[in-house]
Amino acid sequence: DAGVIQSPRHEVTEMGQEVTLRCKPISGHNSLFWYRQTMMRGLELLIYFNNNVPIDDSGMPEDRFSAKMPNASFSTLKIQPSEPRDSAVYFCAIQGARSGMNTEAFFGQGTRLTVV
């Protein structure tokens, strides 16, 4: 079974600090997505990787946001410097190709970020 482990589950930080969110896919994927969820805007796609290569980062709001995927088992989303408007729940999701089918995306439990 595909699975996604995100850490930390909750993060409270002061404005201006650097924040790093982590995602560890367990197995069975070739695409990884980072989403941000807020009450006002719902789930917004920030960036996605295919076979560890960033394909589309047009959803990354500003240069303060960056994402890496050094290998198939690990990805990070970094915000530097953080601002109060970055407060949201950040989700990592994976999607794998099985026999060429357009399979669903599986989500982690999310990281709730609060910037004060």
Next chain:
Amino acid sequence: EDQVTQSPEALRLQEGESSSLNCSYTVSGLRGLFWYRQDPGKGPEFLFTLYSAGEEKEKERLKATLTKKESFLHITAPKPEDSATYLCAVRGTGNQFYFGTGTSLTVIP
């Protein structure tokens, strides 16, 4: 531009009162329409994938249907444990999943 609109934003039902949630979409080359359930404090949980107009999928009290412009999630005789936010997403010729803002369902005992 790929787009998903869900309605209503919120729905309150009495236990046993059947209803439907709507997901309207525009997408270039539909490669799948997905329904998810999200409970508070958790990530979206996959429910169904529909690929072509006319297709239907069922799971317990839930039934998803698809036309060329919209999808419905029918809830038959709901129970309080069906209370959650239901999200719809589409995948087009790109690899991205575009989500609607969801319908918050509350089922009252």
